[in-house]
Each structure stands twice: as C-alpha cells, then as structure tokens.
Amino acid sequence: MKLIKAIIKPFKLEEVKEALSELGIEGMTVTEVKGFGRQKGHTEIYRGSEYTVDFLPKVMVEIVVADDIVSKTVEAVVKAAKTGKIGDGKIFVLPIEEAIRIRTDERGDGAV
Amino acid sequence: MKLIKAIIKPFKLEEVKEALSELGIEGMTVTEVKGFGRQKGHTEIYRGSEYTVDFLPKVMVEIVVADDIVSKTVEAVVKAAKTGKIGDGKIFVLPIEEAIRIRTDERGDGAV
Amino acid sequence: MKLIKAIIKPFKLEEVKEALSELGIEGMTVTEVKGFGRQKGHTEIYRGSEYTVDFLPKVMVEIVVADDIVSKTVEAVVKAAKTGKIGDGKIFVLPIEEAIRIRTDERGDGAV
Amino acid sequence: MKHWYKLVLIMSGAFILATAPGSPAQLQAEEAEAAAEYEPTEDDLAFKAEYEEMVAEHGFHAYAFDFFVTSMLWTVIAAGLVFLMHLGFATLETGLTRQKNAVNVLFKNVFIISIGILTYGLIGFNMHYPGEWQIPYVFGIGSPIGDLNQDFTLGYGGIGLAMTGYGDFIFQAMFAATAATIVSGVVAERIKLSSFMVFSLVLVAFAYPIAGSWHWGEGFLAELAVPFYDFAGSSAVHGFGGFAALGAVLILGARRGKYLSGGRMKPILGHNIPLAAVGVFLLWFGWFGFNGGSVLSAEPKDLGLVFTTTAMSAAMGAIAAMLTSWILLKKPDITMALNGVLAGLVGITAGADAVGPWAAVFIGLVAGIIVVFAIIFFDKVKIDDPVGAISVHGVCGVWGTVVIAFFNPDISLVSQVIGTVTFCGFAFVVAVVLALILKATMGLRVTEEEEDEGLDYSEHGQEAYPDFGKVTG
Amino acid sequence: MKHWYKLVLIMSGAFILATAPGSPAQLQAEEAEAAAEYEPTEDDLAFKAEYEEMVAEHGFHAYAFDFFVTSMLWTVIAAGLVFLMHLGFATLETGLTRQKNAVNVLFKNVFIISIGILTYGLIGFNMHYPGEWQIPYVFGIGSPIGDLNQDFTLGYGGIGLAMTGYGDFIFQAMFAATAATIVSGVVAERIKLSSFMVFSLVLVAFAYPIAGSWHWGEGFLAELAVPFYDFAGSSAVHGFGGFAALGAVLILGARRGKYLSGGRMKPILGHNIPLAAVGVFLLWFGWFGFNGGSVLSAEPKDLGLVFTTTAMSAAMGAIAAMLTSWILLKKPDITMALNGVLAGLVGITAGADAVGPWAAVFIGLVAGIIVVFAIIFFDKVKIDDPVGAISVHGVCGVWGTVVIAFFNPDISLVSQVIGTVTFCGFAFVVAVVLALILKATMGLRVTEEEEDEGLDYSEHGQEAYPDFGKVTG
C-alpha cells in the first residue's frame, strides 16, 4: 500500500474527486494547506503596500491505495489537476506499512 | 519509529487523546480535515436544493511512536474512536527514518 | 527523496521559510495544526473556569528534498525554529518513493 | 514620493473649480445673501395660511399636534430599538456557543421574535392589558387586536401614555419576545428545535402576558398598598426570563462533556467572540429604546434621566466585571466584561427613572460584581448556562428590582420582594412544568449523537460556515 | 466557595456608602424634596420670557415649531434607517456567497450607496420629481440640487410632506440606491467589477428616477383613473430591482459549476450564515424607516399602523417560510427563514398604510410561502440567484402590489397590474439592454479562471480573511 499525497489547486478538487471515483477509489482525506513554490512573485496590495504572497492556497489530497493501482491513481490525479500553469502542484508517494479500518478492525488492502 | 496517522470523527478526539495519555504517549499533532469515503449519500439541503455532502468533517491525528508500542497505540486509538457506525475512520502506519526535537536537537526515540 | 515534516511554533514560520529559501529550497507546504505535547499545563480561563489547553496552535511544514540535502535542511529548520523553550516542536523524516510535478509530469528529484 | 505632485495638482484644480464664479462655494454665498434679504412673498404667505388652515381642518385632532405626536414618534422608534435587541441576542448567543450549533441558534432567534409579535397580536396584548378580568386582578382572556386606530381621539392614554393604540401595541410586542429569547441562549446546543418552539410559544403567548398583567395590566401587584415598582421590567421581563431559563435548564440538563466525573469541568468555548461583542453593543444600544421607550412619552425630564442612568449603570457594570474577573481570575475576561455590561443594564431597568445617576452607578457596580460570582456559582452547581443569561437576567434582575427600595422613598421593600418573587417564581414553575410535559411527550433533548454532531447538521442539515479552503467552493 | 465573603464585604461597603448622608441616595432624596417645593424664581420667569421671545422672533417660521419639526426629525431618522439597510444588504449578500468573493461583494455595496447618493444629488432627485416634464408625465430632465433650504417658509410640502427640501432629498437619496443593491446580490461572484459599476450607475442615476417619476413624480401612473398605489415601493423599488436583476442575470448566466450536465445541480453554499442573519435583522430594522418614513410625516395614526403592519407581515413571512421549507424540504432551512422575513417585508411595502394588521399577516403568509417556491423554481430553470433576491424583491414585490387591491376598496386591481407591469417590465428591459451593451463592449463577466480563483484575488488582490493559523500573522 502507498500513501499518495497530492497538492493541488483548490478549485481542482471536485475534478480530482470525480476522476478518482471513476477509478473506483472510495476514500480520500483532504486538508486545506498553503503552498510555497515556484509559483510566486505574484503581488497583492494591502493599504497601499505591495507585497509578495509567498503562500498560496492549495488543497492536499491524501489517498491510500493498494500497490497495484498506484500508477493509475497518480495518472488520474495528474490528468484531472493539470491546468498547465505554474503552481499546479505535486504528487508524492510514500510507503504505508499498515492500514486499519477503525469500525471493523480490518487490516491491509481490505481496509482502504 | 512509526508515524501513526489516524483519521477519526471529530467528537472522538477527546477520548482518543485520553486513551493515548493513559498509554503514556505525550505527543501528537492534530489537523482538521475533510474525509471522503464509504460514509456518503447523506444529503443536506441548501435553499431548496438537495445535495450530497461528499466531504465530511474529520480530524487527523498524527502520532510518532517507537516501534515497540505501535500496535498498542493502534489498538488504543481503535478502541477510543470506534462507534461501530460507518465513517469511523482509518489508521495508517508509516515508517519514520528520523525524529528530531527542535529545542534540544535530540534525535531518535528520545525525541518523541 | 525524503519528506521532512516539521511541526513548529506559528510565529516561526516566516523565519523557517527564509532559512529554507537561503538553502535554495523552493517548495514547501504548510498546514495549520494543533499540537499536544510536553508543553502543557498552561491554563486559560473562560467565564471563570480554568482549564488546561491541551492543544496548542502549531504549524506543520512539509518539505520534500533530495536525499543529499536532508540533513542540511533539518539543521536549517532547527536553527530557525528554535527558541529554546518547551514546545518548539519536532521534525520527522519520512521516505518518499516517488515525486511528480503535475504540470510537467516530471518525476523524481527534478520534480521537487 | 513621485505621486505627491499629482495630489497637489488635483487639489489645486479642485480648489479653483470650487471657488470660481458659478462654483458651489460661490453659489452658496449668493444663496446665503439672498436668504438674508428675503421678504416673504404672497405665495409664502398664502402657503402659511394654507398650512394653518390644514391644521385647523384636522380640527378635533388638532390638539394632538404637539406633545402627542412627538411621544408617538419616540414610541415607534423605541419599538425599533427593542427589535434590534433581538439581533443583539441572536449574535451574542451565536458567538458564545459552538460553531456546530450556530445555524440552530440563529433559527431559534428568528423564530422567537416572529412568533412573539404574532401571538402578541393574536392574544397577548389583550391578556397583558385586560379590558376586563376573568379572574379579577389575575387573569383576563386575550383576543386578537382589532383596528387600534379606532380610538378616534388619538389621545390614547393621555399624557402618561401619549401614543396611538398601534404604537402601544408594537412597542409592547417587541418587548414580549424578550423573555423567551433569554431562555433560548441558556438551553442552546442541546434542546430539540421543535420542543423549544412549543416551549417558547407557550411562554410568550401565555405566561409572559398573564404575569405582566399583574403589574402593568393593573393586576394585583399594582394594587398592593405601596404598588410594586418595576419601571421597564427588571423582574417582569428579565427576572421572568432568567428564572424561566433556570427552570428549563434544570429539566434539560447540561451539555454533554461539560461536567466531567470527579467534579472536574471542561468549559465549552464560544466560537466567535467578536460576534458576541457585536451582540452586547447592540443590546446596549437597543436598551435605550427598552428603558427610554418605557417612559411611554417623550417627557424630556424622564427621558434624559433614563438615558443617563441606563448608560452609567451599563458602563459601571462593565468596569466592575472587568476588575472582578481580573482580580478573581487573574485575567481580564472579555466575556465577563460583556456580561458586566448586560448586568448593569438589567440592574437599572427597574429603576431607571426612579434613581439618580450615581445610584445607577452603584446599581451597576454591584450588578457587575454579582454577575461574575453568579456565573461561577452556577457552573459550580452544574447548571450549564452557555451565555450566562440566568446570572445576567435572573440574578441581576432580582438585584435591580429590590435595591431601588433603598434609593427611592416611594418604593416599598416589601412590595418589591413580593413582586420579584411573584415574577421569578411563576416563571420558574411554568418553565419546569412545561419542560416536564415536553420531556414526557415530544422529548426535550436531541439524542447524544445529534448533540455530538451538532444541531446544525442534525436538525437543519446546514452548516454555518461551509466554505472549505479559501477558494475551493 | 471562599470568594463569597468577599462579595458580601464589597456589597455591604457599597451599601453603606450609597445610603450614608451625603451619598447619592441621600442627595437624590434631598433634591427631589427641593424640586417639590420649588417656586419659579425671577430668573426662571425671565428665562421663560426670553424663550418665548425667541420663539416669537422666529416669527415667520414660528408656526413650523410643532408638527413640522417633529415630522422633519422623523424623516432624517428614517433616512438613517434606510441607510442602514445598505449594511443589511452588504452583510446578507456577503454571507450568502463564497469566501473568495467577499471583498468584492462588500466593495460593490460601498460603491452603490455612495454613487447612489451622489448621482441622486446630481440628476436623480430632479428627475424623480420633475419640476417640469420634457415628455409630459414620462420624462423630466434632472439637474443638480441647489440650496434646498431656499424655500424659506420651510413648510416644504405642507402637512402631507412635512419636511424641508434637504429632508426630502436625503430620504429619497437613501432609497435610490436600493434598487441597484438588489441587483448586486444576484449577479455576485461572476460579474466584472467595472461593468457592474457602470451598470448600477446607469440604473441608479437614470432608470430608477425616470421610472419613479411615473408614480411618485406625478407621472402617468399617478394620472390613471384610479391612481396606481404603491405606498413605499413594492413595485417602484423592489419589483424594479428584482426584475432588473432578472434581466441582468439572463445575459450574465449562472456561476460556474452550479448547474451540471444531466440536469443535476450543485448548490453553492453561502460562507457565513451568521453574517447573513445579521443582514436580515438589520434590513428588518431599517425597513421601519423605509416604510415608516414613507408616511412622509410623523402623523401618528399612520405611523403606528405602518410599524405594526410591517412587523406583522415580516413575522408571518418568517414563520411561513420556516414551515414551508420544513414541510417541503423536510428540514427547517435558515436561509429560507431569512428570505421569508424579507418576503414579508417586500410584500407589505406597497400597502403598509392601506391594510390592517391581519391583512398584513395574510400578505406576509403568502409571501413567505411564495418565496420558497420561487427560489426553488428559479433554480429549476437555471436562473442562478445566490441570494434569492429575484424571488424576494421581484416576485413578492409583484404580489404585494397587486394583492392590496383586494383589501382596500380605493385601490383598483387594474391600475395595480398596470403599475406593476410598468415598473417590472421597464426594469427588465433596461437591464437586458444595458447588460447586452456591456457584454459587447467592456465584457460582462470575469474570465473562467478569475471566477475559479475568486474575484477577491482577481479583481482586488485581497483576501477577506487572510489570517492563516491563529497566531501566524
């Protein structure tokens, strides 16, 4: 099992969710985050002072999937989240050693 | 060391915290998240339109523990967070390679 | 590649960001979290009742870096985030198996 | 600094424009001159004559065109201010409870003011001021209001009640819902919506006007040797509401998770302190209508005094609660300061026209101290009042009603105690009985699960702040 | 419990202080006694004489010092209340839209009230009430206001319009921006700021006063056999605004992501329900000035009636919408309750002085039911109205204007229909034409990307709630 951590533009969440649903993925967890990256230099103003907004609103989607569908999942996220503009985000894949469903105590692939 | 990522129902946080304290676990980090899972189909209304709320409020508890108490910890979380109803959440266990306490520069098990 | 998860005091975020920028690190993702740790016992009042605030506001900075600069990065964070007082936070290092830049589909070290 | 010359340019241009001939300034000056030299024309004189004729034509009503008109105007404005107190209550209660119940709290507040006005029209008004008594001095049945302008003299209540019937009605209608609103905050976050709606309907439609008739409707409290005195309702409104809330909450119980085993307590924090502060400022503002309007005319002596005593008691209540919480709890507690304002306001309500400004300061001082102790006390005895309304309205209502006997020789301590006990006791009993009946029938509380999930979700299927992420939605 | 003795100590001390000789209470009593025994001194009498002389000196204006003064006072206070409605609109619209557009919504609301007052002074006032007609009964050109105190008799409009020119102006100016504000909520979250500014400028500066002149400026609707009757503007203001919004939104289109393929719909939730509730309470409060001020004097009979009908219709509207949404949608929807209040207010606006309180309840009842169905209906036909203003102001405006013909024998159904169609039709056509012109020239909508990112970012480069983390900033 792997944990896929995708940091995407907030308004792409809906499309990513639908792309994953179509793959049959039934679970994910979403966090509101701020991202710092190459997509910077955009300036805002506040009361006359220009300033660079370093941290942009992003959404982090965490999806745990069985090993065999990792690449399919990653592809689906990439496709749904891409706008082609800087700041589209990243996907990180981490190893998972165990997964447990709290309700049933199921473990492993069956738990996710 | 392992990172235990538990996604639970928000109102169970207090009980989980107490269960972990009883185990002698002294640290954890909590994030407000939205969860998408099997627990769905529940509909809300807004100005006359019914809609399915896909993303439900959850809380993610991240706990780093030494390898030997991982299973005890997982069990404690499962016990405290279980209601038996769908949507109780998941626990994921990830490997940790290093842990550092910023204040003292301590490393390893002593740092958590 | 590694994922460096640093939990720090919120008002240290700016300094940490600058320390990382100086290292040439161009990306990070920040989440607002609540931390439970040794730094406790501090009591607040609300309408006459004293209570212990268990969960303190923290900020979690997640940085993915190539293996060779992990220790430099960790040091930089430690230096920038340290106040020497309890509650300064932790840094956890996790293995990353893959990284993808959504915009370009680049993979690996080049993606971060 | 390169922009400064632009400023200078713009301003110079504007100046020239403004002072040039034909400019506003110029026109202004010319008009002023013209005005000074003005002699009334024939037209003016004709208009004047016409105006006077019009007034004369009103003939029979003409006498009304002075004090009466002004008083009536004040009455409806005051009604508007009392209405605004309901926004104050709504925001205060929402601010001092949790996010997950905010929609529910707001819904209840919209309901209460609405149903309060309607039932007051349907039966309350004529029960509050019974034309005739079914049980003398105790109960007069209510009937819907008719055309309250029927009193063609307009001189509805003479100099002491200088307003039309509609003016009287709408001012009193806005008052009526206050008692129920006080309860609403205390039972928040756990009462079943439908049961609360029945509870508050009965309170506002029956209990409040019946009790009110004993004092303001010339009932038995007005017939005491020395009549009971409660200017704008420290007891008749606030004590009533506070003790009704106490009764309700005794049956309802505390919110889950507040009182832990072993005598420990976990405070449940209000989710939006700025909103609560907005509420208290609006309540203070509205209270000028609540107390000021209770002068029932624009009588200038009383009006000035009432505004002054009201403001000074509120101000002293705030400072007193600030200092008390600072000394007692080591920290200056904003929610205590806010409750201190309200304590001062409730305290002065019974005697706002019957004491001087420094007596008002004293009343506010004690109210501001009491309220802090009372809030702590009720928590100690596990009576869970999220907004502190039992302390603010109940305890300080009693204080305000009784204390004025010491400041005004025309007021009797005995009568004050009788009146206070009557209102608070009646409200308490009605609330307990009502709550017990509801508990046995419809159920009074939401289920534990619903309470945990929050009433916004379980009762309304709505969220107060649904946006997730700054730009997700 | 160890603090209680402190309380007792403090209070005893305070009591002694308060009742001791020289204490406030004592002084109070002495002063009261002195007052009772008071005989006017020579000074007093001199003062009285002086006062009377001063009044006499005002000579020519002296008659004004009674009904006129009071009426004028009410007019400016009512103007203030109508102003406050703009805060109501601002908070309601902000609350019912998304976080990412909050700055933009607020900006538009500050703009509208400001430009509304200015253009009304520049041309609107004299177009609304034409001194002379360019096209008889249809169009009179506007010119800037001059010194409106020039009418030195002050008796500006006689008993029916008992106010100075400035009083009349400022009250009407506050009204003027209302129509544009109604549009603002409906087109929110996607209209281009600059285009909206042009749109609302034209609406408030030209369309509203021209249409208004047909009714209130003695134009053709006032010349019908039985004149069209619209007391405070169910059609002339609210219907006008609602149908202008409908026209605009037809050209503008729905927000992205709301109406999905396959007939599915994804509601876009308002981000701050407490803020929306604050808005509705403020609107209700301000409406007492909107309707009450439309009495155009402090005439007590009408004033009391208007306050009562306004409150009762709003209250019934709220309850009706609550129950309708509860029955129809299974859950008590707070946003429907809030819209129900407004539906009742809009509904009663045409006849607030022309029907009795129970007719007002009926009008509010139907308005509160209609509004729920209308909101659902517009969503069904994919007309995307984030705040429900087309239903509230447009549909209930029509309802309120037409229904009074059944309650008041002096009002003609035919005239009401003519008037309503005139206002709503004109507003609709103007809005459609204007929106089409803007679309072809400046562009009406922001780009898809800007809409996704939110207008706060794309138009203003600002965030409504920029703090990240409780203590980061």
Place this chain on the structure above:
Amino acid sequence: MKHWYKLVLIMSGAFILATAPGSPAQLQAEEAEAAAEYEPTEDDLAFKAEYEEMVAEHGFHAYAFDFFVTSMLWTVIAAGLVFLMHLGFATLETGLTRQKNAVNVLFKNVFIISIGILTYGLIGFNMHYPGEWQIPYVFGIGSPIGDLNQDFTLGYGGIGLAMTGYGDFIFQAMFAATAATIVSGVVAERIKLSSFMVFSLVLVAFAYPIAGSWHWGEGFLAELAVPFYDFAGSSAVHGFGGFAALGAVLILGARRGKYLSGGRMKPILGHNIPLAAVGVFLLWFGWFGFNGGSVLSAEPKDLGLVFTTTAMSAAMGAIAAMLTSWILLKKPDITMALNGVLAGLVGITAGADAVGPWAAVFIGLVAGIIVVFAIIFFDKVKIDDPVGAISVHGVCGVWGTVVIAFFNPDISLVSQVIGTVTFCGFAFVVAVVLALILKATMGLRVTEEEEDEGLDYSEHGQEAYPDFGKVTG
C-alpha cells in the same frame, strides 16, 4: 413541479378566508366606514378636555411641550447613535488587525466607552463646560454631575440648546470617549493592556474635556476676534484623537515584523474584512447622530442640511478613495474605500452646517484622495497605524477644519489654523508625555514574546475563535 398545486390550494384557501365576511379585510372595510361617519361622543369630548387640562396643569412647563420636547428627543436619539459608533470602531479595529489580538481589541473598546461615560460624569462634563474658570478661558476644574434636572424650567439652553441637562450630558458623554477610541486602533496589537487603560483614562477624563473647553466651553478659542469654528469636532474630536494617536505611536513603535531591514515592508493584514466593513457602515450611520445631534436641537433647516452634507461628503470620500487606490495602486482596495468613507465623514464634521452639499462633495473628494496618500506616507516613514486612524482622523480632521474658511465668509482662516494647531498640538504633546511616563513606569509595550503569541493569549488567556474543527468542540 408537483408542489405547485399545493401552493395554489393554500393561497386560494387563504384568499377566501381573508375576504369572507368577518375576515380581516371585511372588518377593515367596516371599520373604515365607521371612522368616516364618526361623530365625537361625549366621552371623546370629555377626554379632550381632560387632556387639555393636563397640559394646562403642567402650567409652568407647558411651553416646553413643543420645540423643546422634539429637540430633546433628538438629542437622546443622537446620543444613542454616537454610542453605536463605538461598536463601529470596535468592529473596524478588530477587522483590520490580526486574529490573535481580536479579544484584546474588543476588550479595549468595551473599556473605553465605559470609562469614558463614567469619568465624564465624574469630572469631564463640568471641565468641558466650566461653570467658572480656575485659569480664565483655559482651565475650569471638574466636579461630579448632580441632579441635572434641577433646572426646573427645563428650558436648559434656550432655543440653541433645547434639551435638559441630562440630555446635554449623555450626548456629550458619548462623544467624549471617541478621541480615546481613535487612539485604540492605532496602538493595537502591541500596547500593554493596563498601560493603555491608564493612557486612555487620562485622555478621556482630563485632556479631552480641558481642550474641549477652549472651544465649546467658551474658552479662549471661542473668544478669538472671529471665533474658531468647528461644528461637531473635526479638530476638537477627530484631529485631537488622531494626533494623540500619532504621539502615542511615536513612543510605542511599530509592530514587530512590519518594517524589515533594507527598507522593505511586510504588511500585516487585517483578519476579517467583512467585520471592518460592518464597522464603517455603523460609523457612517452613527455619524448622522454625531453631526446631526450637534445641531443641538431639532431645528429643521440645519438638520436636513447636516444630514445631506454628511452623507454626500462620505459618499464622495468613498468614491475618491476607490478611484485613487485604483489608479495609484492598480487595484480597487476595499480597505481604502472604507477609509475613504471615514475620511469624508471626518472632513465634513467641522462644517456640516456651514457649507452646502456641493462644497461637502468637494471636501469629501479631497479627503478621500488625501487619506490614501497619507496612509501610504505614514507607512513610508515607518509610523505603523494598523487601521489608518492617524490619516483618517488626524490628517482629514485638519483638512476639514481649515478648508471651511474658504467656503463660508463668516469663518476666518487664521482662527481655523489657530484652533486646529491648538487641538492637534495639545493632543500630540499630552500623548507623548503620557506615553513616556508610562514607558518609564509601567512599561508601554508587551514583550516580544507576548506580541508574537498574540495579546489574546498573553493578556487575556482567551481566543477569539477557539473552535477547532467544525464539530470538535
């Protein structure tokens, strides 16, 4: 669509009910008929006689029942409106500062209005309007207010000050705290709570009434050859507050992290723009009481003019600041628009009754432009003013006071400059001295750590928005 028939059914039923005999509509009609035919009965006539007798009985005070009563009513209502400005300040300041200091900002605002009213009663009022001077035209000692209804003629100030003593007091008391409140926003987020409390207490209890006496208390500024003219206090209140703030902030220093090394600046964003917007709308609303109440009577000519000039200057200020920020900063900045409203309001305050509406527009125009430049300027010179109050109240206060000399021939430029310099200079010096003393004794600033953690935590141990997660709590 299956619900529509239900709607039709409900409505038809309601219609039948409403128009059937015995229905409200029917009753209405019958009552109207009865009214038309009405002949006063003996009872009516008796009542009329009784009423007239009552008025006659008031005898000595009877003359008061006209202009005086109306004026007094306006005075207390205006006092209420000025009170509401304190909510405006509280929300504006809270909105424009960070979340972590919100409780602290609100606490200070509750404190200021409360202590302001109390000290004004204790010494301020009689220092502001000295009965006798200790230092002629410069200083008269204050004493607590007594029974201000003691003037049994009630004709307190004649036609120019047509109110009772209490009316005068409460209106002025609400004013008094304004100056201190202006400072509160500027020093927010870093001043020590206890030191601020001492600072503002001295300001409101001593400095403000002493300075005020020079102008409004018949002191030396009223004795100039051409008396200094400042209608409602552009200098005496706003300039005073703005320059006191400037003095305080010079000693206090900027917030940590705002001005970086190398001349760079990092703006510190306000955390809740909607709350700030609410504040500005409420301030505008309250300003109708601030300026309108300063007419000191219900004199209709002035009242209408003052409402109009106030509204038009505010509106123009908003538009001017919008455009200036748009042109200068490329984006339409909401906080600048909000400050523009306030700039217009402060600007017109000195001459609201002394200039015409188009002069008011000019004053607002320039104020709205100046304020944007001033805010940028103060940031450039590292004077850190989170809310822009030095620019709004200080700079625009000066502008408003001086400019009216160009519009009104009765006002002298020299006197205006003298007066403005006096108020602003005095306030500045007092603030600097006071801040230095506090710095040397109690300490003026919180520690760096406390500032980082936020004052809500370090000073109050409370959070403004403590809920974590929608349903955790």
